[in-house]
Amino acid sequence: MSGYLEGIMVLLAVNVVFAYGGFLPLAAGQLNLGLAGFAAIGAYSSAYLSNVFKLPPLLAIAFAGIAAGTVALIVAVPVLRTRGIYLALATFALGQIVQAIILNLEIVGGAAGYPVAAFIRFPTIAATAVVVVALVWLLFATRFGIAVTAVHDDERVADLMGIDVRAFQVAAFALGSAIAGVGGGLYAHHFSFIEAQYFNISLSITIVLYVLLGGTQTVIGPLLGAAVFTLLPELLRASANWRYVAFAAALIVLMALRPEGLVTGAQLRRLLGLARAQPRHAAIAAALPKEPSG
Amino acid sequence: MLGSIYAMVAVALTLSIGVLRFLNFSIPGLFMIGGMTAWASLRAGLPWPLAIVAALGAGALASLVVERFTWRWMRGAQDFVPLVSSMAFLLLFEHLAVIYWGSELRTVPPLFANADWRIAGLVISVPQLAGLAASIALIWALTLVLARTRLGRGLRTIAEDSDTALLLGVEINRIVPVVFLISGLFAALAGVIFALNYRQVQPFMGEMVGLKGISAMIVGGMGSVWGSIAGGLIIGLVEVMSIGYFGADFVDIAVYGLLLLILFIRPTGLFAAAFAGQRA
Numbered sequence: 001m002s003g004y005l006e007g008i009m010v011l012l013a014v015n016v017v018f019a020y021g022g023f024l025p026l027a028a029g030q031l032n033l034g035l036a037g038f039a040a041i042g043a044y045s046s047a048y049l050s051n052v053f054k055l056p057p058l059l060a061i062a063f064a065g066i067a068a069g070t071v072a073l074i075v076a077v078p079v080l081r082t083r084g085i086y087l088a089l090a091t092f093a094l095g096q097i098v099q100a101i102i103l104n105l106e107i108v109g110g111a112a113g114y115p116v117a118a119f120i121r122f123p124t125i126a127a128t129a130v131v132v133v134a135l136v137w138l139l140f141a142t143r144f145g146i147a148v149t150a151v152h153d154d155e156r157v158a159d160l161m162g163i164d165v166r167a168f169q170v171a172a173f174a175l176g177s178a179i180a181g182v183g184g185g186l187y188a189h190h191f192s193f194i195e196a197q198y199f200n201i202s203l204s205i206t207i208v209l210y211v212l213l214g215g216t217q218t219v220i221g222p223l224l225g226a227a228v229f230t231l232l233p234e235l236l237r238a239s240a241n242w243r244y245v246a247f248a249a250a251l252i253v254l255m256a257l258r259p260e261g262l263v264t265g266a267q268l269r270r271l272l273g274l275a276r277a278q279p280r281h282a283a284i285a286a287a288l289p290k291e292p293s294g
Numbered sequence: 295m296l297g298s299i300y301a302m303v304a305v306a307l308t309l310s311i312g313v314l315r316f317l318n319f320s321i322p323g324l325f326m327i328g329g330m331t332a333w334a335s336l337r338a339g340l341p342w343p344l345a346i347v348a349a350l351g352a353g354a355l356a357s358l359v360v361e362r363f364t365w366r367w368m369r370g371a372q373d374f375v376p377l378v379s380s381m382a383f384l385l386l387f388e389h390l391a392v393i394y395w396g397s398e399l400r401t402v403p404p405l406f407a408n409a410d411w412r413i414a415g416l417v418i419s420v421p422q423l424a425g426l427a428a429s430i431a432l433i434w435a436l437t438l439v440l441a442r443t444r445l446g447r448g449l450r451t452i453a454e455d456s457d458t459a460l461l462l463g464v465e466i467n468r469i470v471p472v473v474f475l476i477s478g479l480f481a482a483l484a485g486v487i488f489a490l491n492y493r494q495v496q497p498f499m500g501e502m503v504g505l506k507g508i509s510a511m512i513v514g515g516m517g518s519v520w521g522s523i524a525g526g527l528i529i530g531l532v533e534v535m536s537i538g539y540f541g542a543d544f545v546d547i548a549v550y551g552l553l554l555l556i557l558f559i560r561p562t563g564l565f566a567a568a569f570a571g572q573r574a
Contacts, residue, residue: 031374078558085317086557088374089512093553096505100546201505205381212378241389248386252363255379 012230013129019210019222021180028172029152034091037098038068040199042181043188050118057118061185068181072174102196113195120189215261297530302484303507304522306477312517313453319380320360321481322504323387328353328485329495353482361474391497402493425487509553515563
């Protein structure tokens with residue numbers, strides 16, 4: 001595999017991991033604009049562990065997820081008191097603070113950046129990404145997925161149905177942040193050098209865009225969103241700025257025409273032939289014995 | 295001084311939040327368009343009043359384009375959809391500006407040969423003073439429009455409930471562009487004042503100011519015009535004070551820390567009496 005191709009494939013895998021970090025809170029109806037901060041926590045903590053304590057990279061990356069998830073759990077309680085646009089802005093402020101703190105932490109290089117000694121190659125990163133995707137997919141096949149979707153669709157009704165809305169929101173927020181932390185750890189250990197400036201608000205926004213483009217209704221959406229918008233610009237081979245212009249224009253058009261994202265639940269079921277010919281309640285009604293007439 | 299620029303950006307943002315419940319992320323882009331157009335038209339040899347008019351026109355026009363593709367298209371979609379589109383517009387504007395004007399820092403020529411007044415040892419720059427006066431006058435005019443005119447009544451109705459407004463015969467598709475026009479003008483004017491005072495512009499100039507403007511809006515209270523102004527001045531003050539006490543590295547921690555604290559304690563902001571539409 002050529003260096004160029006490997007670079008792109010690694011970026012693709014890391015972006016996919018990031019996308020799932022954004023997908024979990026979005027699936028529960030939260031817009032997390034502080035993902036870059038959690039990715040930074042993951043990147044720096046894993047880099048510190050593998051540099052100073054000589055932990056093997058994979059173990060360090062696992063700790064990266066734990067670190068980011070723990071920080072998210074601690075801040076989740078006050079942050080999730082806010083909702084809607086306030087929540088988005090609180091997470092945004094959080095991301096900015098994490099970035100600013102790292103810029104001032106001399107122990108990890110501060111503004112000069114932090115070199116990482118250990119190095120992992122594409123197969124390891126791809127395997128980790130596959131594991132993350134598989135775990136999220138499994139998670140959404142359980143009651144968790146149904147509950148989170150219910151919270152996303154209507155908090156009040158979910159609450160009435162006996163779902164602990166708060167617990168699921170905190171869980172989605174913390175798990176998403178942990179995944180973003182793992183993504184940050186992967187990034188740090190492949191590119192061998194991290195700087196706080198990389199983990200800025202644009203990164204958070206881009207991650208959220210991957211998810212929204214792919215669609216939040218299905219687990220496959222974020223994968224597709226991240227893949228399309230990592231690979232498409234490379235294929236177009238345009239100059240960096242035209243690339244961004246095309247990306248932005250595509251986004252505007254897509255949001256206008258398909259506000260639910262590229263992949264929606266109903267469409268996917270239709271495509272895979274899993275669609276019931278009629279809605280479930282209609283099917284059940286048809287199967288019921290007919291009431292005697294008259 | 296930076297405080298009053300934050301305040302103007304915050305007013306632009308707060309109008310769109312207060313009336314339309316729409317956090318318009320393209321406003322930092324409009325700020326940049328204002329500043330960059332002022333620089334480009336001065337360089338092209340236009341006299342400065344014309345350059346300012348050109349900058350304001352460009353900002354307003356761009357804002358109307360944003361309206362066409364965000365709010366009008368996506369009314370009734372999920373909350374974050376117009377938000378995402380406006381972020382895309384920010385990206386679009388920035389990178390188009392890089393393509394046309396290049397990404398390097400440009401210097402704006404000074405307007406007046408010696409524009410500083412010295413009064414009892416204080417140095418007061420005339421462009422700063424003029425900018426401050428213009429922004430206060432404009433904001434005051436805006437609150438009058440909101441409170442007194444037929445347009446203001448329409449806006450306040452939309453702010454309360456856009457469906458009811460439609461039923462009552464408020465022409466949403468004619469009034470909403472006015473909101474975008476005004477917020478575009480405010481953002482572009484802030485950009486022009488920034489360009490004339492700091493005499494440096496570049497395509498990404500909007501991001502830092504825009505993010506601080508958002509913080510100012512929240513600190514002051516979303517949707518409240520005077521709250522935004524207070525918020526802008528507070529953010530400016532916190533910046534200056536944290537540079538004074540802790541050094542320049544801690545500015546962002548102080549500003550965003552304050553923002554987070556206010557979101558936790560009083561998410562409606564310090565001065566949120568009501569939405570802009572409901573009480574000017």
